[in-house]
């Protein structure tokens with residue numbers, strides 16, 4: 428779970444004084460080099476405008492940063508064991524490699540021990556780590572905070588083709604060429620719950636998902652299938668609108684969204700997603716109630732699956748569906764996020780009701 432970070436100024440001060448008491452508190456990403464470091468890294472101090480702070484190395488990886496070779500930020504509390512170093516090196520040599528337990532054993536590494544090490548130190552599995560390095564590699568091509576087309580102009584065709592190559596590795600399909608191909612702009616936005624990936628056509632938003640979500644690669648593959656599209660790093664008006672509305676939502680200043688959506692899927696999925704949009708801000712419904720609402724009480728399981736297949740997190744509010752007993756049950760983006768979103772909406776509603784009540788007293 429993400430934790431609250433100290434102020435930017437405080438962390439920057441800790442960074443330039445190499446204050447060891449901040450180890451474990453923050454990780455710093457250096458935009459100009461694309462590398463992330465520990466607070467005490469012996470490398471030269473970056474400028475304040477070039478740094479981005481994260482609470483965990485996982486967040487830095489998801490944002491496309493590579494671990495620094497000098498301070499080795501992946502070694503949480505002490506040296507990385509040699510066997511971990513060996514396999515990390517292999518991972519970097521070929522990010523597309525899909526690791527089987529047999530291959531891991533061939534390196535004299537116990538797959539269970541490997542899993543436990545990654546869980547303990549990085550809160551993710553080994554395969555989760557490989558996935559996020561692959562994604563980080565693709566997303567790293569999108570310069571931090573830079574606008575899309577700008578990226579292509581500034582860095583030439585090479586960076587664009589690098590991105591396409593990386594996306595091809597993710598989606599497993601050759602890149603389409605030709606004028607009829609739909610272009611999906613891919614960019615990332617930051618939120619209090621971690622970075623999200625935004626995918627937009629020229630007309631609508633078609634993807635909004637937390638970057639560490641396991642389903643993300645599958646969702647990108649589905650988009651490719653539905654649109655027969657090519658992915659391009661960057662943003663357009665729809666991206667900007669999405670970024671603004673999501674920021675307002677997290678600030679508690681927005682309850683409804685105006686971004687146009689395009690969500691190709693089966694008739695059933697469409698029905699489920701449309702029904703989700705009718706759940707009011709700050710309210711919840713059970714899967715059963717959702718199944719009844721679409722006129723098929725028996726479809727509870729299918730409703731839950733279609734919920735999980737939602738590609739537009741937050742805006743199509745699948746987080747507002749809970750178990751019949753009131754338990755939060757599953758959420759693709761992680762239960763802690765679901766809890767955060769529901770709390771945000773409820774406390775904001777309460778505030779609005781209270782301030783209205785006060786006004787009526789006058």
Ligand SMILES: [Zn+2]
Nearest residue numbers: 464468495498
């Ligand atoms: Zn470093």
